[in-house]
Amino acid sequence: MTTYGDGENDAVRLREAMVEVLAAQGAVDDPGWRAAAGKAPRHRFVPGFYLPADRPDEQGLTLWEPVTAELDRSRWLRAAYSDVTLITQFDGDEPDWKHPVTRHGGTPTSSSTLPSLVARMWADADVRPGHTTLEIGTGTGYSTALACERLGSTDVTSIEVDSRRLDQAASALYDCGYTPTLAVADGLYGYWPEAPFDRIVAACSFRTVPPALIAQTRPGGKILLTLSGWLYGYARVLLTVAADGTAEGPLLGGTVSFMSARTHAAPPFGNPAHWTTSLPRTSRTATHGPERITAATPEAFHLRFLAQCAVPGAQMVTIAGAVHLTDVLTGSAATLTPVDGTWQVRESGPINLWEQIETVLSAYDSAGCPDLESFHLHITHDKQRLRQPHMPDLSLPGACC
Helix, strand or coil, rough: CCCCCCHHHHHHHHHHHHHHHHCCCCCCCCCHHHHHHHHCCCCHHCCEEEEEECCCCCCCCCCEEEEEHHHHHHHHHHCCCCCCCEHHHHHCCCCCCCCCCCCCCCEEEECCCCCCHHHHHHHHHHCCCCCCEEEEEECHHHHHHHHHHHCCCHHEEEEEEEHHHHHHHHHHHHHHCCEEEEEEEEEHHCCCCCCCCCEEEEEEECCCCHHHHHCEEEEEEEEEEEEEECCCCEEEEEEEEECCEEEEEECCCCCCCCCCCHHCCCCCCCCCHHCCCCCCCCCCEEECCCCHCCCCHHHHHHHHHHHHHCCCCEEEEEEECCCEEEECCCCCEEEEEEECCCCEEEEECCCCCCHHHHHHHHHHHHHCCHHHHHHEEEECCCCCCEEEEEEEECCCCCCCC
8 A cells, every 4th residue: 555755765674674573572463463564654654753862951851852854864764663652742732843942841742652552452452354443542643554554444533632633644644545534533522423333442541431432332342442540550451342332341461551631631739738738747657658559560550550540539749758649629638758667648638548549459469469450340331340359349530439
């Protein structure tokens, strides 16, 4: 499908090398998706992106250097065909790639996801030729191109909430010969005009599974999405939809994270110092320290996801060694302070935030520290429950109890 003009030989060579590396690592086991990755020209979808500099700026913020073909074609191509996520937008501001500037810090709001994860998402969702498929989060359009290579453009619908992002993705897709159905739409509501779908795959994360996605999936169809929350815990789930509108499926392994759907992003919580004024003077010794959910380990990554199910409105920040939790929904707050090898907890408000998290951590330990894959999500018309045979049920953040 894809054709290459003059000067594309380097891109073809780098793409072939990337696919060989991904195959050797087991990232693209399926022959169909491997073939698609060998054809989809990722560089055509990332005319510009940011890479982190070797050192932060004088204030400790990450320096993000713009990379384009005009600035350094060799660096641009090498990065485009590396298995890394390429940040293409910060804080919702569309860059001027003709006159790009270095950024100091910022929150990424759009990117080209690393190729191994893109291929893994499509493969994990069991997407095969003949499946009508909805992709939530077009982004740069590279993932959409992979789907079109594998399925054909007719069976692919892709939606994006950012109209400027979609305009750029559409131009790149059409220039490469791909003609999927594209629309500006909020992934929270799916896309009824093209429903029902055999498969729905989301390239963003949600606090809870949107009911519209279940309603737009054919009985026996599957939904693959990433669950997240305001503590920035993540877990992927593969749901199978039943004829009665319920859905069920396991959490998948791995430490994968996606940017939140914009309507599910965490709200500002103000100055932590203001929240501490309501805390009592007395404290207790914590049963579990915050490192259980903050350490740079796979277990802590998974535990953070379970913890946020217990305190769906909580957010967390560390300042001068103290860990603060705030809940803008209920007005609850907690602070953990290190004292002589222990963590001292002070809590206020209608919910004891850290106590709730400790309950989940203790249940997890008592259950023998079960793998994330042993958890299943069960969705009925009014409940979304996370279940594990040896632990109490948990509700998803934002879901009905």
